[in-house]
Amino acid sequence: MNERELDRLSDAMLWGGPYEVNDQVIALYRGGRGILDIADGIAVGYQRYLMDVLDHPKYFNHPMHAFDYLNVVNTWVRNYDSPHQVKGPFMAVRFVNDAIRSNAMSPRDPQYALPSRLEFRAWADDVALDRALPELLERIVAQDAPRACALVDSYLDRTAERQQLMETITYAACHFQNDPHVMRNCTSSIEEFTHNQTSRRDDILRGYVKHQARYVKRAEDHAAFNLYAKYFDADAVTR
């Protein structure tokens, strides 16, 4: 998919309704795009919502599930040969759009609005490249989303390395226990990044960081780790 097609699809997903997203998928099929091309476009289109719109930590819940279900649909499309595959992108784009619209039924709360990641870009660029990942780890664990997002933007621009970046985000996420949604998001993000063939696949990593640095976890403390530290290793640290 070209840039204009990706823009149109993500605009419909974020700001349109069911008819608009259907129209976009139909237009892409008519334009000769393949099932997996469109599936990839939906995966990166959703990231714009994570990156630019979603701030309130409690409002990640519905779209987070929609992204996980999108990953299920895409996994099925990628691995099973079926004449019904053509329906997959319609289903995925509709429930992602539904989740975004469901969130929009409540006004955004300015108390939870985040400063723009761009405000911290100069700070992130000043972090040496070999310090960027440890710093990112700390920012995710501290749930400092604007700086974590600025760091991942800076890192992605400065190096082609991605594997250590994914491992760092995943390791940071694993500090939070008692909430399987966290680990499920790791799986969805890593799989979709690995398979995505659009020019915007790095956005999946940007969204991955935003999610892990902002989504409110079921357990906000490190309960299981603290239990371990109490009984087995008083000097243990969380990173």
Place this chain on the structure above:
Amino acid sequence: MSAAIPLREVWELRNAAAETLVRSEAQVRQSLESASADEILAMLDSFSSARSPGPEWTRSFEALAERLWAWCDASTLVQVEQAVRARGAAWSPVANALDPRHGEKIRAQLRGGFATARLPLFTIG
């Protein structure tokens, strides 16, 4: 150019829409300047997720909040904020948008518009 409509006509249509919008904003301004706290509260009722007709309506709340801060009487907004906050946590997004500290931010943003524009830097949609 592949568009069926000439660019000049497209731009004429856009200008007509802008003129209509400016006039409707003037109407909103007049109504908000004279609105009582009860009238504003009655309107805000429709922004609860349980009463909203749809996400397109609820999304317009941020645009409405900008206009409230631009045009409503400050003492009226204090009354509205207190009444909304008393409704409980479900109404905190609306109450927080009416917090005077947020109002200061909004007013500063609106002042940052273009000198050539007839309207402040309002959110359109």
